[in-house]
Amino acid sequence: MNHLLSKYRKPLSTWGFYFFSTFVSINVYSSPTLNILNWDDYLSEETIAGWESLMGAKVQVITYDDEDARDLLLTDTTQNLIDLAIVDSPSATKLAKLGYVVNLKDAAHRSDIEPNWLQRCGDNGVPYLWGTLGIAYREDKIDQPINAWADLFSGREDLEGHIGMLGDYYSMTAPALIHLNLSPNTDKEDDLKAMFELLRKQTNSVLTYVYAPSYLLNxxxxxxxxxxxxxxxxxxxxxxxxxxxxxRYVLPDEPSIVWLDCWVIPFNSEKQSLALSFIEYIGQANIAAKNSEEVGVATVNRKARSFQSKEMTEDELIYPREEGFDKLVSVEMLSDANIRQRIRIQEAIKVIHESK
Structure with a gap:
């Protein structure tokens, strides 16, 4: 699987908002440039090159590892720097509700996508890839395998000071709630208090709340x-x-989260037709299949799986079997009050950790 996209990639953190504000005027490409906001290594180089050749246009991938920074950029109506973006399905719903993204219900190849994925992205999003939330661990550092959320919260000596947690308000809190046998989408005050206490106790074992791939890079x-x-x-x-x-990636024995990412086009993009052409290009079954396999993440396209290797389709960490899928919980759009409370918890946990 190929994960090298340096030809097209520019991290969001390296641009700065001043550089962003001058991007359009200093663009060195003479042909149209499609600016895609995306996670790192989440779009294959071959997919990009194929679309560029077909359209006579260029792609600039701007990467992010912080959803708050992403949302800030997508809701900034004073700029039109992003033409196409990948967001999680609850964010796609929220951005649509607030009027920040265009309607995509007539995009080609939507009929090839599983109906449940279409419903979750809504009319203003097109499903891209889906996967799970789990644990990655170094097999060369740990003698006893990790197979449960409990391993991250039990105070294991061999993990003391060596755990990485996700820093956003949902992905930080969801594993803790699941470990407590609570819904990761709960809004009950007592549940959130119990989760906070668990996360507080865990801070002694945590090395970082930075997204693990970024931490390893920087x-x-x-x-x-x-x-x-x-x-x-x-x-x-x-x-x-x-x-x-x-x-090594493992899906915990307990319930976990199934996530879905969606394509969205900001309403203030000046290249909406170009962005739509990219969505429709990658929506072709053969293109979707190869892109999914090169990225190593499951496709939403029903027809695409027939183009994928047996190694890919039989990998239960990519396409969980039915009994495994039954343990997965969908990310739901939380109430504003719930989000605010989780953000307060998220910030408090980071302050406690930094004070140690």
Whole structure:
């Protein structure tokens, strides 16, 4: 699987908002440029090259690892820097509700997508890839395998100071709630208090709340990260980053989260037709299949799976069997009050961790 996209990639963190504001005027391409906001290594180089050749246009991928920064950019109506973006399904729903993204219900190839995925992205989003929330751990650092959320919250000696948690308000809190046998989407005050206490106790074992692939790329302490909450497929990027096949992804024995990412087109993009052509290009079954396999994440396209290798389709960490799928919980759009409470918890946990 190929995870090298350096030809097209520019991290969001390296641009700065001043640089963003001048991007259009300094663009060196003479042909039209489609600016795509995306996670790192989440779009194959071959897919990009194929569309560029077909359309006579260029792609600039702007990567992010912080959903708050992403949403800030997509809701900034004073700029039109992003033409196409990948967001999680609850964010797609919320952005549509607030009027920040265009209607895509007539996009080609939607009929090839599983109806449940279409429903979750809504009329203003087109489903892209889906996966699970799980744990990646270094097999060369840990003698006892990790197979449960409990391993991250039980105070295991071999993980003391070596755990990576996700820092956003949902992905930080969901594993803790599941470990407590509570719904990851709960809004009950007592549930959130119990979750906060668990996360507070865990801070002694946590190395970082930075997204694990980014931490491995940027931190001088990257060799101290032994286990991390990640999205399925991240393990490939993590292994590429350190140059060794030592990171293993596991889906915990307890329930976990199934996530879905959607394409959205900002309403203030001046290249909406170009953006739609990219969505429709990658929506072709053969293109969707190859892109999915190169990224190492499951496709939403029903026809595409017939084009994929047996190794891909029979990998239960990519396409969980029915009994495994029954344990997966969908991410729901939380109430504003619930989000505010989780953000307060998220910020408090980080302050507690930094004070140690």
């Amino acid at each position: 931190s001088a302490n990257k060799d101290e990260l032994y286990a991390a909450v990640v999205y399925s497929g991240d393990q490939f990027l993590m292994n590429d980053t350190i140059g060794k096949e030592v990171w």
